[in-house]
Amino acid sequence: MNIFFHEFKSYLKSAGIWSVAIFLIILIYFSAFNTIAVEAEDITRLMSSFPEELLIAFGMNNMNFGTLLGFFGAVFLFCQICLAIQASNYGFSMLSIEERELTADFLLPKPISRGKILTAKLLAAFLALTVTNLSVWVSSFFVINLVRDGRDYDTNALVMVLGTVVIFQLFFLAVGMVISLLMKRVRSVIPLSMALAFGMYILNIFGNMLGENTFEVISPFTQFDPNYIINNGSYNYPLAMISVSVILIAIPASYLLYQKRNVASAV
Amino acid sequence: MSIIEVNNLTKYYGKARGIIDVSFNVDEGEIFGFIGPNGAGKSTTIRLFLSLIYPTSGEAKIFGKDCIKYGPEIRQDIGYLPSEVFYYEGMKVLDLLKYSASFYKKDCTKRLYELSDLMELDLKRRIDDLSYGNKKKVGIVQGLLHSPKLIILDEPTAGLDPLMQQNFFNLIREENQRGATVFFSSHILGEVQRLCSRVAIIKEGKIINIQNIKSLQHDNYKKIRLEADHLDEKAFSFDGISNLQRENGVLSFFYKGDINKVTKIISGMQLSDVIIEEPSLEEIFIHYYE
Numbered sequence: 001m002n003i004f005f006h007e008f009k010s011y012l013k014s015a016g017i018w019s020v021a022i023f024l025i026i027l028i029y030f031s032a033f034n035t036i037a038v039e040a041e042d043i044t045r046l047m048s049s050f051p052e053e054l055l056i057a058f059g060m061n062n063m064n065f066g067t068l069l070g071f072f073g074a075v076f077l078f079c080q081i082c083l084a085i086q087a088s089n090y091g092f093s094m095l096s097i098e099e100r101e102l103t104a105d106f107l108l109p110k111p112i113s114r115g116k117i118l119t120a121k122l123l124a125a126f127l128a129l130t131v132t133n134l135s136v137w138v139s140s141f142f143v144i145n146l147v148r149d150g151r152d153y154d155t156n157a158l159v160m161v162l163g164t165v166v167i168f169q170l171f172f173l174a175v176g177m178v179i180s181l182l183m184k185r186v187r188s189v190i191p192l193s194m195a196l197a198f199g200m201y202i203l204n205i206f207g208n209m210l211g212e213n214t215f216e217v218i219s220p221f222t223q224f225d226p227n228y229i230i231n232n233g234s235y236n237y238p239l240a241m242i243s244v245s246v247i248l249i250a251i252p253a254s255y256l257l258y259q260k261r262n263v264a265s266a267v
Numbered sequence: 268m269s270i271i272e273v274n275n276l277t278k279y280y281g282k283a284r285g286i287i288d289v290s291f292n293v294d295e296g297e298i299f300g301f302i303g304p305n306g307a308g309k310s311t312t313i314r315l316f317l318s319l320i321y322p323t324s325g326e327a328k329i330f331g332k333d334c335i336k337y338g339p340e341i342r343q344d345i346g347y348l349p350s351e352v353f354y355y356e357g358m359k360v361l362d363l364l365k366y367s368a369s370f371y372k373k374d375c376t377k378r379l380y381e382l383s384d385l386m387e388l389d390l391k392r393r394i395d396d397l398s399y400g401n402k403k404k405v406g407i408v409q410g411l412l413h414s415p416k417l418i419i420l421d422e423p424t425a426g427l428d429p430l431m432q433q434n435f436f437n438l439i440r441e442e443n444q445r446g447a448t449v450f451f452s453s454h455i456l457g458e459v460q461r462l463c464s465r466v467a468i469i470k471e472g473k474i475i476n477i478q479n480i481k482s483l484q485h486d487n488y489k490k491i492r493l494e495a496d497h498l499d500e501k502a503f504s505f506d507g508i509s510n511l512q513r514e515n516g517v518l519s520f521f522y523k524g525d526i527n528k529v530t531k532i533i534s535g536m537q538l539s540d541v542i543i544e545e546p547s548l549e550e551i552f553i554h555y556y557e
Contacts, residue, residue, distance in 0.1 A: 105349040106353070106409070262319075
């Protein structure tokens with residue numbers, strides 16, 4: 001428990017900042033909603049004059065600007081990017097930070113097994129991500145109700161979209177962690193987490209542009225495309241299972257790798 | 268009973284050598300020195316004890332139990348001071364020490380304050396703001412606060428001023444009298460000589476000698492220094508003489524063998540001064556490395 005509390009405390013500031021950032025993204029985008037919704041037809045016409053590829057790049061191709069959830073779909077994509085970066089950051093740094101800052105020489109000689117260390121760290125990171133997840137839920141409902149101005153929306157669909165956050169976060173957390181353990185030394189976390197988060201995002205864009213199911217199916221951005229969920233009122237279960245499987249493989253693999261890891265020393 | 272038992276322990280980092288076929292025992296209540304230059308494999312050996320790294324082959328047992336299999340259990344009674352101390356960013360000294368204490372079953376609060384007093388440690392300061400020497404003190408308190416049965420020190424005195432070193436050595440002696448076994452790794456021979464009863468010398472990953480400190484000095488070499496106006500160094504060109512050096516009117520050398528043979532030659536000389544002494548461990552050590 002001591003490791004868990006220690007770790008969670010160290011995440012608090014970062015989790016708070018991400019939570020506030022996501023709240024601001026939702027609030028600022030939605031503050032333009034009423035203006036846009038009134039002229040939705042004009043804007044849709046304007047949009048159709050843009051190249052299709054550009055719209056796809058910003059997740060605006062299947063978007064219905066006139067409705068709350070249609071608009072939310074585009075905003076949520078930006079939240080997803082933030083969530084992906086945050087979760088990858090935690091995944092990549094969770095264990096590697098001990099080696100980078102050489103605190104492994106403090107922690108590992110303590111009378112505790114590596115398995116327990118990893119469990120405590122994983123739970124702490126997950127709880128920190130859950131704080132941000134909670135902020136996404138609260139911010140979404142709060143802001144949508146703030147600007148809805150008598151318009152109705154499908155609460156079920158919104159809950160379904162928000163329900164994907166936890167798997168989305170776990171995917172980046174687990175993949176980041178297992179990659180950090182496959183590397184001999186993680187010198188710097190930000191480039192790696194940016195590469196993972198934006199790599200998956202770009203994969204999704206290319207997939208949409210080419211319009212065929214190929215590599216993009218491994219991207220959680222594709223698996224949990226908010227527009228798909230809103231338009232169909234259901235998850236894309238076969239694709240979502242890919243994320244779940246990756247998580248279920250990456251976490252036990254991390255335990256194995258960490259148990260066997262030779263911890264690099266100062267010299 | 269052996270507190271540490273090392274059998275044919277070998278560690279390669281890929282193709283790079285860590286240690287090769289290292290075997291030795293450390294008995295209960297001993298202060299065991301482990302000396303060698305940087306890169307000889309001292310830290311590798313220690314990191315294997317603590318299962319920070321895993322051996323390529325061979326095994327190490329502590330308290331009679333395998334280091335890896337029973338790692339968490341045996342580490343309950345090990346105190347470790349790494350050569351370089353690094354701690355979590357933004358923590359205060361007291362927070363870190365309490366965090367460290369929270370891993371052990373027993374209540375370490377009293378000992379925590381005692382040790383901090385002894386090392387003159389300011390508990391309220393942030394660790395980031397501490398000097399290297401003060402961080403080292405945090406490391407010492409952190410390593411000893413649970414009154415471990417085995418204390419593993421990896422070049423512990425670097426960064427400590429002479430007064431603090433003295434405090435630290437006294438502390439280690441006290442812990443030893445309390446019953447703790449000490450494994451003391453260092454490249455400074457003087458301190459090993461002051462503290463340890465036995466010593467293992469490691470060179471390029473291999474143990475080249477394990478000896479009683481006293482016998483290491485006694486059995487082997489005498490250091491002889493002669494001062495006179497007319498010295499004939501040819502008189503000393505026989506077996507057992509090494510490191511013969513002449514400087515102005517001073518002739519100095521090491522001698523190993525029957526001491527009467529040398530004293531006879533010396534007695535026939537007109538000298539202004541003569542010193543026959545035990546070579547320091549340092550000098551013996553350099554000899555091993557030649």
